Amino acid sequence: MMTRLFRVFAIAISSFLLFSINLPSALAAQTINWSYGGTENPTQWGHLSKDFALCELGKAQSPINISEAANSSPANINFDYKPSPLEVVNNGHTIQVNYAEGSKVTIEGNEYALLQFHFHTPSEHYINGQASPMEMHLVHRDQSGHLAVVAVMLSEGMSNSLVSQVWEHLPAYGEVSNVGNLLINAVDLLPSKRSYFSYDGSLTTPPCSEGVSWNIFTEPVKVSKEQIEKFAQIFRVDARPLQPLNNRTTQLHN
Numbered sequence: 159m160m161t162r163l164f165r166v167f168a169i170a171i172s173s174f175l176l177f178s179i180n181l182p183s184a185l186a187a188q189t190i191n192w193s194y195g196g197t198e199n200p201t202q203w204g205h206l207s208k209d210f211a212l213c214e215l216g217k218a219q220s221p222i223n224i225s226e227a228a229n230s231s232p233a234n235i236n237f238d239y240k241p242s243p244l245e246v247v248n249n250g251h252t253i254q255v256n257y258a259e260g261s262k263v264t265i266e267g268n269e270y271a272l273l274q275f276h277f278h279t280p281s282e283h284y285i286n287g288q289a290s291p292m293e294m295h296l297v298h299r300d301q302s303g304h305l306a307v308v309a310v311m312l313s314e315g316m317s318n319s320l321v322s323q324v325w326e327h328l329p330a331y332g333e334v335s336n337v338g339n340l341l342i343n344a345v346d347l348l349p350s351k352r353s354y355f356s357y358d359g360s361l362t363t364p365p366c367s368e369g370v371s372w373n374i375f376t377e378p379v380k381v382s383k384e385q386i387e388k389f390a391q392i393f394r395v396d397a398r399p400l401q402p403l404n405n406r407t408t409q410l411h412n
């Protein structure tokens with residue numbers, strides 16, 4: 159038990175560090191509690207710590223409602239995902255699957271390594287004013303520390319086999335399920351059509367760091383009603399509300 163808890167702690171710190179490139183003072187933020195409801199809800203995040211100030215003051219925050227993309231250009235995204243032993247973390251905010259090294263995505267010629275993917279309900283982004291039941295975020299980082307998130311809307315339909323495998327190994331709060339003999343491939347959670355919207359935004363969780371490249375597939379992936387409900391039993395809502403677009407533009411790549 160001790161080793162498992164220690165491991166969760168170590169993972170929490172390392173994921174935190176991943177999100178804190180160029181933010182050395184943000185290290186202290188790892189002990190600050192935040193939530194999706196109650197007194198630490200998203201409208202309060204910016205006041206919980208000075209390291210979370212961007213949550214309140216940032217002008218390029220995520221998520222957003224994506225409507226009429228102003229510009230369009232050809233899709234330029236290529237996935238090179240490899241199988242990874244299944245490692246599932248319940249960090250108290252979401253279910254996160256940590257990914258083995260060696261998988262990458264190339265977006266507009268920039269190469270990013272896949273670190274982890276995790277889930278939100280309902281979706282954080284809206285497309286033309288519409289939310290989806292869930293949204294998955296595949297978090298990537300390039301060699302200079304820039305983050306690129308590939309987002310997939312999850313809508314209700316047939317069950318997804320990769321989601322089934324993850325849900326079968328859901329850890330309790332603060333714990334990790336290591337299923338080293340079960341190889342998964344995140345490519346099984348990508349839609350067949352590779353059109354996507356892109357815009358510049360932020361992490362959707364504290365410390366709300368900006369400079370994140372968002373890439374959101376136009377086509378959803380199906381998951382079953384039971385799969386949505388199973389996640390919602392653990393996290394009824396784990397979605398940050400929509401943020402102002404300000405003077406940003408979105409691009410459609412197809």
Ligand SMILES: [Zn+2]
Nearest residue numbers: 276278295362
């Ligand atoms: Zn997310």
